[in-house]
Amino acid sequence: xxxxxxxxxxxxxxxxxxxxxxxxxxxxxxxxxxxxxxxxxxxxxxxxxxxxxxxxxxxxxxxxxxxxxxxxxxxxxxxxxxxxxxxxxxxxxxxxxxxxxxxxxxxxxxxxxxxxxxxxxxxxxxxxxxxxxxxxxxxxxxxxxxxxxxxxxxxxxxxxxxxxxxxxxxxxxxxxxxxxxxxxxxxxxxxxxxxxxxxxxxxxxxxxxxxxx
Numbered sequence: 553x554x555x556x557x558x559x560x561x562x563x564x565x566x567x568x569x570x571x572x573x574x575x576x577x578x579x580x581x582x583x584x585x586x587x588x589x590x591x592x593x594x595x596x597x598x599x600x601x602x603x604x605x606x607x608x609x610x611x612x613x614x615x616x617x618x619x620x621x622x623x624x625x626x627x628x629x630x631x632x633x634x635x636x637x638x639x640x641x642x643x644x645x646x647x648x649x650x651x652x653x654x655x656x657x658x659x660x661x662x663x664x665x666x667x668x669x670x671x672x673x674x675x676x677x678x679x680x681x682x683x684x685x686x687x688x689x690x691x692x693x694x695x696x697x698x699x700x701x702x703x704x705x706x707x708x709x710x711x712x713x714x715x716x717x718x719x720x721x722x723x724x725x726x727x728x729x730x731x732x733x734x735x736x737x738x739x740x741x742x743x744x745x746x747x748x749x750x751x752x753x754x755x756x757x758x759x760x761x762x763x764x765x
Contacts, residue, residue, distance in 0.1 A: 561693065567686035567719065574675045574682075575726045581668040582733040588665070589740045595620045596747040609758060621661045625752050628657040633759045650759055654752045661748055665741045669734060676731035683723015690716025 598615075599622040606612035609630050616623035632653035694716060 571722050571726050578675050578730045585737050592744045595622050622751055625657045629654045629755050629759055654756050658752045672730045672734040676727050679727035680723045683720045686719030687716045
């Protein structure tokens with residue numbers, strides 16, 4: 553790596569820097585999204601244990617954490633259920649209004665869970681090609697130098713070409729964690745969203761039953 557960096561021109565060095573940035577961004581997003589998902593799973597468990605055992609929806613909301621995704625959904629549904637007035641809103645029946653409000657809250661959470669995943673997908677699909685570009689560029693310059701020196705022995709060719717091939721290996725090393733992490737996070741997001749949607753559907757039924765509002 554030291555030899556590759558010292559013998560590279562600004563294009564090759566720029567390619568290396570880009571791949572380092574991709575790798576850092578990938579691992580940052582992986583750990584950040586994993587922490588967010590674990591937090592969501594903990595909030596889902598808390599909602600199952602405390603919310604549904606409360607005497608009313610308002611009392612259940614108070615049992616949830618301030619930043620809980622499930623509290624956000626419950627507060628949105630409760631607000632829509634209690635505030636269905638106005639000339640425009642009265643044209644929409646209460647059932648549809650509560651349904652739309654809860655659905656928007658669920659979609660908002662889904663959007664937040666998906667933040668950063670596009671970066672992982674981009675890195676996973678482009679990093680190998682970035683590394684390949686660095687390899688092609690390095691081999692080209694290595695062959696030009698060999699041609700100018702007039703020495704084409706194996707020891708003169710193997711060193712520069714071998715160093716250039718490291719770029720492809722780096723590109724793959726960056727892409728593989730991004731692809732695996734993306735697929736893993738997508739599966740975990742589906743699990744979390746199933747719990748969010750189930751909570752929203754149950755809340756919708758409770759609010760419209762007028763038994764625990």
